[in-house]
Amino acid sequence: MQGQPLPGDAHDPPPILETRGLVKEFRGFIAVNGVDLTVRRGHIHALIGPNGAGKTTCFNLLTKFLEPTRGTIRFKGEDITRAAPQAVARRGMVRSFQISSVFPHLSVRDNVRVALQRELGTSFHFWKSGRTLDSLDARAMELLESVGLEKFATMVAVELPYGRKRALELATTLALDPELMLLDEPTQGMGHEDVDRVMELIKQVSANRTILMVEHNMKVVAGICDRITVLARGAVLAEGDYATVSANPAVIEAYMGAESEDLFGEEPTQATSTRVPATEVVS
């Protein structure tokens, strides 16, 4: 493993999520091989890497949708290696999925309400009227407004255009007010305008929380991410800010066939540079 451990910089915020020696084997195939990942509070942290590098598997391990073969995961200092996925979500780590994951035949508002109603503690009450959920409407509309979906509240989610579905997903995740959000390719399959909007949105919701995202779009990574971890063949290849990572020859080599310029564009002058071409490493 060539991963560089983080320098113990005193200015770094404390870690919120840490893995040590995380391994996942599928019948002899090692998808994730000894990953040490540290996500620090308040950061937007990107997980990038070529196809099949184990990014999504990593996500599934962190959110406990998969059981790790070996290694430990600590969230807010607590060991969650053997916790159930719903328990992890209740502790404040909520994920999204690679393909858009709305509830297609519920209305846009009801999508958000499904997340909001957990706090009411009445979700097992099959004898209660559905109107007891109306008290959540104001908050649901607020959340929809925050992602620009207030006009679509009564629409059935399946009818939303793709980019809006991702926005709805974000609103649903935000409804739980998670401390740590894990976004699996939030801009995948989007046109340029949608990418810009979602990027802006992520930036906006990252206030007071931590975000870990798998992302292929280098413009997004360069634009909003504080820290980047590069995975290749299930292991950490490099870690650091955008400038460090994009200059790393091992990283460039890992994206086989991709020239340095194709992949990362010109060296960004600012962290928020928009001059970087929106080249996608096709997934």
Next chain:
Amino acid sequence: MMRTKLSWPSVAGVALLLVAPAVVYPVLVMKVLCFALFACAFNLLLGFTGLLSFGHAAFLGTAAYLTGHALKVWEVPTLVGLILGTVGAAALGWVIGSLAIRRQGIYFAMVTLALAQLVFFVLMQAPFTHGDDGLQGVPRGTLFGIDLTNDYALYYLVVALFVGAFWLIRRTIDSPFGQILKAIRENEPRVVSLGYDVARYKLIAFVLSAALAGLAGATKTLVFNFATLGDAHWHMSGEVVLMTLLGGMGTVFGPVVGAALIVTLQNELAVVAGSLVTVIMGAIFVVCVLAFRRGIVGEGIALYRRMIGEKVG
């Protein structure tokens, strides 16, 4: 605030049920209501939770025998007999449900089928069911002093039970719990990721569905004065799938329409077509799956929405 809105189909339905015995043979309507309740209970799982149980006959049959045995041998009051059947089915639902919800999709259906077959063979061998002869001569007894051997008296009890159970199902669908069930049907991993313990929701839905299917079986024993192995046979599990799909899975009234249609058809055709009934049922199933997958009520709703849409835009 807490009232569920009365919809006109419900009001019309209840009114129709109240006057029906004036024109239709009450036992036929009672039979329809028993199967309608059975199908509605099944639809709570298939249509609103996305779980295809292929073993619901086990709950219908177990409750039918339990109620029959309690009334005939233990000579308990009618109401107690009905409750015993329902609670028994709920308990069985808890056992079968806890095992089945560990699997998904077709495997879930297979586990329910296998366990229901197990129940069937137990019922076939157990002495109190009288095997192929069935449990005959179950007394209807009385309720609040009213003699239920009178078909009309029993009819209104059955209507009351059906309306009550149907209301409970509707309430469940609309409840906070029902919202989570629908969300599970739509996207199970997402519900997990939002922090819900999906297995518990599925289990409660399964037990509710089993209990109501049990109530249908218990009521059926009361109506016909007997319980037979046919109630627990896998044919019955298939029939309830057919009723639900034909009427419209995931709609509130679909299973009622489907059950009414199938029961009436079987009744009418038994005279003219004899053993061809099963072939005709099969053909209906094929046509339903190929031509109108939303079922009768589902297609009706879709048509209505299209018409509304045309008027608006």
